[in-house]
Amino acid sequence: MFALCVSGFAGMVSTGCQEPEYRQQWDESYDISAPFRAKDGAMVYIHRSFGQIIRVQPAKINGKVEILHDRIRIDGDLQQGLLNGDGTALFVMDGDKKLHRVDLSNPDEMSVDSVDLASAYDRMVLDPEEEFLLMSFNDSSQSSAKIIVRNLNEVAIVDLRAAEMDARFVTLSNRALDFEFAPSFELGGESRRLVAALSNSEVTIVDLLAEDDLNALREVPLTLSEAEAIKRPEQAVFDVTPDESLPDTINLYVKTTQGTDITQISVQPSVRQDSAYTFDISVNQLAAGASPGKIAVLELPGRGTRLLALNRATPEFTLVDVASGESASFTLPMTKAATEFLTYTASRQAGEDATEEIRILAYSQDSPVVSVIRPETISIGGDQPTLGRSVEAIRLERNPSSIDYDAEAAANRAVVFHGGYSGGFTILDLEANRDLPIDGYSLNDVLFDGLYAYGTLASSNLVAFELDTGHPTAFDLPYQAQSLTLDVSEGVLLLDAGEPEGSFIALDAEEPTPENAQVHQAIFLEGALNFFDK
Amino acid sequence: MSMKMKVFCAALMSVVSMATMETGAYADEISFKAGGGSQMLKQPSYDAFARENKYAHVAVEVGYASRQRLSIIEPFLLVQTSGDPGTYAQTFNGGLEQDLYAQRVMLGADIGVMVGRFFRPSVRLGGGYLHRKLEVYVPSSSQHYVEHTHDFVGFGEAGGSVIIPLFFGTPANPDSFGARLRLGASAHMGYMAQTTSTFDELEPQLDDETWPVEQVDYGELPAGGGRLFNVGVFVRFRL
Numbered sequence: 130m131f132a133l134c135v136s137g138f139a140g141m142v143s144t145g146c147q148e149p150e151y152r153q154q155w156d157e158s159y160d161i162s163a164p165f166r167a168k169d170g171a172m173v174y175i176h177r178s179f180g181q182i183i184r185v186q187p188a189k190i191n192g193k194v195e196i197l198h199d200r201i202r203i204d205g206d207l208q209q210g211l212l213n214g215d216g217t218a219l220f221v222m223d224g225d226k227k228l229h230r231v232d233l234s235n236p237d238e239m240s241v242d243s244v245d246l247a248s249a250y251d252r253m254v255l256d257p258e259e260e261f262l263l264m265s266f267n268d269s270s271q272s273s274a275k276i277i278v279r280n281l282n283e284v285a286i287v288d289l290r291a292a293e294m295d296a297r298f299v300t301l302s303n304r305a306l307d308f309e310f311a312p313s314f315e316l317g318g319e320s321r322r323l324v325a326a327l328s329n330s331e332v333t334i335v336d337l338l339a340e341d342d343l344n345a346l347r348e349v350p351l352t353l354s355e356a357e358a359i360k361r362p363e364q365a366v367f368d369v370t371p372d373e374s375l376p377d378t379i380n381l382y383v384k385t386t387q388g389t390d391i392t393q394i395s396v397q398p399s400v401r402q403d404s405a406y407t408f409d410i411s412v413n414q415l416a417a418g419a420s421p422g423k424i425a426v427l428e429l430p431g432r433g434t435r436l437l438a439l440n441r442a443t444p445e446f447t448l449v450d451v452a453s454g455e456s457a458s459f460t461l462p463m464t465k466a467a468t469e470f471l472t473y474t475a476s477r478q479a480g481e482d483a484t485e486e487i488r489i490l491a492y493s494q495d496s497p498v499v500s501v502i503r504p505e506t507i508s509i510g511g512d513q514p515t516l517g518r519s520v521e522a523i524r525l526e527r528n529p530s531s532i533d534y535d536a537e538a539a540a541n542r543a544v545v546f547h548g549g550y551s552g553g554f555t556i557l558d559l560e561a562n563r564d565l566p567i568d569g570y571s572l573n574d575v576l577f578d579g580l581y582a583y584g585t586l587a588s589s590n591l592v593a594f595e596l597d598t599g600h601p602t603a604f605d606l607p608y609q610a611q612s613l614t615l616d617v618s619e620g621v622l623l624l625d626a627g628e629p630e631g632s633f634i635a636l637d638a639e640e641p642t643p644e645n646a647q648v649h650q651a652i653f654l655e656g657a658l659n660f661f662d663k
Numbered sequence: 664m665s666m667k668m669k670v671f672c673a674a675l676m677s678v679v680s681m682a683t684m685e686t687g688a689y690a691d692e693i694s695f696k697a698g699g700g701s702q703m704l705k706q707p708s709y710d711a712f713a714r715e716n717k718y719a720h721v722a723v724e725v726g727y728a729s730r731q732r733l734s735i736i737e738p739f740l741l742v743q744t745s746g747d748p749g750t751y752a753q754t755f756n757g758g759l760e761q762d763l764y765a766q767r768v769m770l771g772a773d774i775g776v777m778v779g780r781f782f783r784p785s786v787r788l789g790g791g792y793l794h795r796k797l798e799v800y801v802p803s804s805s806q807h808y809v810e811h812t813h814d815f816v817g818f819g820e821a822g823g824s825v826i827i828p829l830f831f832g833t834p835a836n837p838d839s840f841g842a843r844l845r846l847g848a849s850a851h852m853g854y855m856a857q858t859t860s861t862f863d864e865l866e867p868q869l870d871d872e873t874w875p876v877e878q879v880d881y882g883e884l885p886a887g888g889g890r891l892f893n894v895g896v897f898v899r900f901r902l
Contacts, residue, residue: 151714155710155755156755196877289848596717626804628801631758631760648874650806650876655879655880656881656882657711658708658881
């Protein structure tokens with residue numbers, strides 16, 4: 130004991146002079162991202178307060194349900210994240226002018242590689258083919274970081290094709306508000322990657338593979354003169370499907386906030402010998418009803434390429450024949466304008482043969498009626514299609530807040546979320562166009578697993594329902610859960626309570642009872658006492 | 664833990680044997696002290712609990728003094744408690760509340776001599792058991808987490824006491840209650856250090872006990888210590 134005291138005195142002498150600073154990080158606000166659903170039912174979080182990436186995974190070890198968690202520390206000013214398509218990589222922006230790529234493919238350990246950037250961007254868009262990632266600045270900066278000076282028109286192009294990320298920086302003549310990637314296509318016998326940078330009154334076609342500056346950026350004005358009202362592009366859709374009448378042409382359709390037209394930008398290989406450009410670009414305006422809202426490009430068998438635009442003011446939609454420019458508007462059987470839609474393919478029984486048919490489910494948060502549009506049955510030049518044939522209506526019990534569609538399963542089913550605490554939910558059978566209203570608590574999240582769907586409710590319950598019959602079974606939880614994921618191979622559900630300390634429940638999907646469960650709370654706070662020690 | 668217990672028991676035995684040997688049949692004064700003080704803990708891990716790094720405590724102490732043999736050594740038993748229930752240290756702008764409570768039970772020796780009639784400069788050495796309770800509260804989820812740790816603590820400090828009799832002069836009856844009392848105040852400064860407190864079994868406080876719940880590894884408060892300051896007032900009663 131005396132030795133302890135003597136060492137104490139020695140300690141006093143040695144540490145007496147040091148005045149370690151207070152760790153200011155404890156005074157900042159606690160900040161952790163929403164979950165990113167990675168592969169195999171893992172949930173990944175960006176812990177901005179601790180500068181960590183935390184992964185939580187459901188597992189079954191020796192038949193026992195477990196919750197695994199691992200973390201990787203990235204020292205920096207972590208911002209938003211973006212998960213790739215199959216959930217194997219998370220891109221994280223860093224306010225210290227860096228981009229981090231967290232490799233999630235190894236279930237035992239995460240790894241990170243980084244690339245230096247020219248600026249601290251606050252927006253990123255990933256190429257669906259995952260060859261490129263573009264970064265730019267938001268229209269209105271929401272970042273709390275103090276900005277000293279930056280070039281708002283600067284765009285970072287991060288090349289992901291090699292093992293190591295490579296970034297280059299270009300400056301557009303206008304600030305890029307959003308990007309739309311064209312799928313990989315061949316033009317003039319060469320493979321091409323294009324991306325459209327959407328700016329106020331302008332679209333810039335960026336050739337990602339071009340090596341000369343002249344062809345790398347091609348600006349397309351959306352207004353005739355600078356004096357005209359600003360046209361802000363809201364949505365852009367590429368169509369790279371080869372058309373028989375116009376081979377070697379790809380189209381970009383741009384809808385803006387102002388005006389009734391949709392701008393069609395056609396890109397063709399340059400035919401003139403003396404042209405310095407690789408591509409010829411032509412612009413065309415397509416009339417699309419009174420005030421087009423969301424648009425979709427539909428490749429309809431037998432009818433060619435058509436644009437569908439929901440009207441943003443009235444319950445109508447407009448179909449535009451791209452080849453002829455002809456358009457016609459049709460009424461939706463709703464009282465409010467449809468604001469959202471989802472596209473799916475239904476199999477239709479016509480005698481002995483089953484045929485595939487493209488359908489559109491259009492809905493609004495303000496209307497209990499959802500509309501199913503069958504665009505293949507609509508002829509633009511002809512009479513208005515009769516209701517019940519080309520456009521069908523499904524009346525729900527309550528207004529939908531959102532609709533989640535199961536894109537993976539063979540059966541066409543969607544689940545309608547209703548707002549409020551006890552609004553219940555509705556299962557939509559999209560083959561038969563009927564609804565199964567489920568009374569009870571509202572859904573927080575839903576997950577489809579073939580014949581079954583699992584949902585977390587606004588009560589402390591988990592619900593499993595058969596998609597065919599809609600029959601629900603409720604299971605108790607220790608507390609309310611928000612998001613859920615499923616490790617399909619192990620059959621283990623992982624539920625996140627949505628709490629800032631990180632509270633998780635893992636359950637056996639077949640028998641979700643406390644005996645086959647594991648609760649792990651405060652995962653995000655692990656090691657909290659020592660976090661700012663260094 | 665068993666190694667720590669052995670060291671603790673040995674230390675306890677040595678203090679107890681020292682006290683009995685030195686006082687023997689002539690032990691004639693017992694003192695009761697109440698006081699308070701603070702320990703500075705500047706290791707970064709403590710930033711989770713306080714910006715100032717100063718941990719106040721209140722203390723009670725029972726001492727025993729022989730005036731005949733080896734009167735310079737007075738053994739004592741000291742109990743200190745720190746942490747204020749109900750006031751959480753707020754971190755992350757109130758997003759996380761953490762509180763650390765400590766209780767210390769220590770045996771020690773106050774070594775000093777009387778200088779003049781009233782002043783007794785002394786060096787105090789002591790050590791013993793440290794109980795700590797960490798409580799974490801997350802306001803947005805209303806969840807409590809608790810863990811207790813058991814460690815060793817030791818201190819050394821230097822300072823002095825002022826001791827004055829209740830009645831000056833020669834009392835009419837030297838064995839009256841009043842005549843046997845002496846009052847005093849003390850102040851000491853020094854260093855207190857403790858072994859590592861490991862909070863790797865933080866327990867969520869769930870109402871529903873049917874669910875298997877994992878414990879949380881919350882980190883550790885490393886071994887070490889900081890400057891100690893103690894003041895107190897006491898009465899000494901002649902037996």
